[in-house]
Amino acid sequence: MSGKPQAAPGTLDLSGRQYAHVDYDEKERLLEEVKQDLRFDEYLYGCYECGICVAACPSARFYDFSPRKIAQTMAREDADLFYVFLNDSVWDCSQCFSCDVCPRKNSPGGIITLMREVAVKNGLASAAEALEGYGRVVYKIMSTGTQVSPDMLQANAFPDWGPHVKDIAENLDVWRRAIPPETMHTTETSWQVDSKTITELYLIWHMTGVMDMIKEVDEGLFMILQDVMEEKLEDEGYDLSFD
Amino acid sequence: MIPHSALFNKAKDRKFVADPAQAPTEDYHDIVDQLEREGEWEVHRVPEPYMEEKNKYGRVKKIPVETTWHHKSCGQCGHIPGYSTAVFWINRKLGLDYNDPTDQTSCTAWNYYASATSNAAAQAAVAMRNFAAAEETGYYPIIHCATSFGHYKETRQQLIHSPELRRQVKAIMAKLGKKLVMPEEVVHYSEWVHVMRDRIAEHQVVDMSGLRATIHPACHYHKLIGEDAVYAPEVYGAQRSAIITSLLRTLGLDVRDYSTWFDCCGFGFRHILVSRDFSRSFAVQRKIEVMKEEADPDVLITHDTGCVTTLDQSQFAAKAHDRNVGLPVMSDSQLAALAMGAHPYKVLQLHWHSTNHRPLLEKLGIDHEKAWAEFEESAEEIRSGKKEYLTWEECDV
Numbered sequence: 001m002s003g004k005p006q007a008a009p010g011t012l013d014l015s016g017r018q019y020a021h022v023d024y025d026e027k028e029r030l031l032e033e034v035k036q037d038l039r040f041d042e043y044l045y046g047c048y049e050c051g052i053c054v055a056a057c058p059s060a061r062f063y064d065f066s067p068r069k070i071a072q073t074m075a076r077e078d079a080d081l082f083y084v085f086l087n088d089s090v091w092d093c094s095q096c097f098s099c100d101v102c103p104r105k106n107s108p109g110g111i112i113t114l115m116r117e118v119a120v121k122n123g124l125a126s127a128a129e130a131l132e133g134y135g136r137v138v139y140k141i142m143s144t145g146t147q148v149s150p151d152m153l154q155a156n157a158f159p160d161w162g163p164h165v166k167d168i169a170e171n172l173d174v175w176r177r178a179i180p181p182e183t184m185h186t187t188e189t190s191w192q193v194d195s196k197t198i199t200e201l202y203l204i205w206h207m208t209g210v211m212d213m214i215k216e217v218d219e220g221l222f223m224i225l226q227d228v229m230e231e232k233l234e235d236e237g238y239d240l241s242f243d
Numbered sequence: 244m245i246p247h248s249a250l251f252n253k254a255k256d257r258k259f260v261a262d263p264a265q266a267p268t269e270d271y272h273d274i275v276d277q278l279e280r281e282g283e284w285e286v287h288r289v290p291e292p293y294m295e296e297k298n299k300y301g302r303v304k305k306i307p308v309e310t311t312w313h314h315k316s317c318g319q320c321g322h323i324p325g326y327s328t329a330v331f332w333i334n335r336k337l338g339l340d341y342n343d344p345t346d347q348t349s350c351t352a353w354n355y356y357a358s359a360t361s362n363a364a365a366q367a368a369v370a371m372r373n374f375a376a377a378e379e380t381g382y383y384p385i386i387h388c389a390t391s392f393g394h395y396k397e398t399r400q401q402l403i404h405s406p407e408l409r410r411q412v413k414a415i416m417a418k419l420g421k422k423l424v425m426p427e428e429v430v431h432y433s434e435w436v437h438v439m440r441d442r443i444a445e446h447q448v449v450d451m452s453g454l455r456a457t458i459h460p461a462c463h464y465h466k467l468i469g470e471d472a473v474y475a476p477e478v479y480g481a482q483r484s485a486i487i488t489s490l491l492r493t494l495g496l497d498v499r500d501y502s503t504w505f506d507c508c509g510f511g512f513r514h515i516l517v518s519r520d521f522s523r524s525f526a527v528q529r530k531i532e533v534m535k536e537e538a539d540p541d542v543l544i545t546h547d548t549g550c551v552t553t554l555d556q557s558q559f560a561a562k563a564h565d566r567n568v569g570l571p572v573m574s575d576s577q578l579a580a581l582a583m584g585a586h587p588y589k590v591l592q593l594h595w596h597s598t599n600h601r602p603l604l605e606k607l608g609i610d611h612e613k614a615w616a617e618f619e620e621s622a623e624e625i626r627s628g629k630k631e632y633l634t635w636e637e638c639d640v
Contacts, residue, residue, distance in 0.1 A: 152321070
């Protein structure tokens with residue numbers, strides 16, 4: 001145990017001590033997986049260390065978060081520090097891409113997208129924790145093709161948005177039918193989506209390995225989605241071996 | 244040594260002239276066309292009539308006027324339904340042909356940027372499935388959400404540069420019985436509002452002169468593949484994207500600047516759903532309060548799902564902390580429709596918004612109590628079974 005003080009609450013511990021038990025080879029493997037993504041070469045060209053990305057970053061104003069440090073870490077291929085950011089920082093990013101203002105044409109936000117993807121694909125506990133409470137949204141988008149449905153507007157889910165949320169919930173069916181476009185009379189989806197369209201979406205999730213990613217990060221959610229999708233795809237006559 | 248002329252070269256006198264020949268990036272049009280010639284995909288051409296605008300580096304971008312296929316937004320249709328309704332209402336009011344499809348999924352990018360539970364191939368396949376569905380109808384895709392718009396521009400970039408990704412997505416499309424179709428332009432609805440602003444103004448019935456407004460340009464509109472956004476010399480010397488500001492000035496509003504215009508709204512994708520302390524704090528402290536202190540606006544106009552949501556819904560909780568809030572927020576489509584006489588509740592659906600909009604309507608001379616009573620009457624007819632739905636005919640189109 002080092003005599004150095006632990007990082008203060010709310011600050012990021014960059015010492016790497018918290019992950020000293022993780023094999024360096026494993027950290028390098030994950031770093032390499034990020035670098036192998038087809039988008040990586042367009043997201044990182046180098047770093048002037050100018051900090052413009054940090055100045056533009058909303059998350060940097062709220063968290064101990066630095067797109068500059070993440071870009072530099074990837075440029076230096078520092079696997080220990082990469083592993084710290086992968087677990088303790090990337091989920092703070094707002095994904096607004098304000099950091100694309102970079103004069104070196106880097107996209108720290110894009111690098112973070114890739115890091116998050118690797119964290120999910122490898123079932124890291126930190127990714128599962130970051131997505132706690134989010135499974136319902138993943139279920140909605142993957143199973144219905146639209147993400148935030150009108151029936152999500154419940155007073156207990158959005159108490160901070162104001163009393164109109166309760167009014168909406170209480171009048172939901174009538175108020176949805178009091179919207180002129182015919183496609184928007186729905187309550188469980190944002191708009192009416194064709195059955196054939198949903199089938200095609202399910203096929204995309206299966207053929208691109210997204211279901212495997214879900215299985216790594218949330219097995220319960222995977223099983224629910226698998227049941228829903230298999231039933232529909234089998235009804236539509238699809239063989240589920242997509243080789 | 245500093246040139247002598249530089250001492251007299253004041254910033255306000257300098258003119259930025261976008262020159263495509265000096266653009267630091269390749270022209271996506273050239274590559275999209277080249278890939279069509281090589282048989283990699285078909286290009287869905289922008290139908291006539293279209294308007295020509297300039298993007299950040301002065302390249303021409305075609306914006307279709309009609310025959311548009313409306314790629315709807317999850318958050319708009321789900322939680323801010325007056326946003327999309329206003330886009331359709333304006334089309335109807337102007338007598339333009341459009342398609343509101345049911346063969347459309349979300350771009351799924353809100354979830355992707357929030358949870359990363361997807362990958363490049365899946366995201367590209369979702370995009371290309373929607374583009375193929377649009378092409379099959381003969382209508383041209385127009386994107387309602389700035390995140391969908393930005394993400395589809397990213398997807399186009401990735402497909403352009405990765406033969407392997409094109410091969411993978413082409414195989415998926417084949418299994419779905421679809422062609423690989425790339426639109427000639429990825430068009431955001433606010434670009435359509437921008438090019439239609441004079442026709443919108445011809446139908447203006449509500450005087451908006453004297454109304455003070457601030458605008459928030461959506462990050463995923465002008466920062467993601469930032470060159471493919473519409474700029475115009477008359478709007479901040481083409482140093483900021485032209486959309487919204489151009490419309491508001493045409494309608495007679497006083498568009499006021501503020502120092503944190505470049506800042507994000509605080510949406511955060513995952514944050515707005517599971518870490519809203521961040522979204523609320525950022526929206527209030529870096530956007531709403533700064534606007535109120537520096538510009539004293541009557542209304543805040545933006546052009547994206549997440550921005551309207553965050554900037555509007557974050558203000559209620561801040562009232563409990565005596566923050567300087569209370570600024571109504573709506574989309575450019577809602578404001579344009581309001582100027583054209585759209586009903587504040589039947590069309591704009593302002594009862595789905597949080598911040599008090601009534602003082603704004605009063606300032607415009609609109610009787611909100613009467614309007615709400617009219618909406619309630621329609622709702623009661625639906626509730627009692629007298630009618631099933633509110634129709635377009637009841638909305639003056």
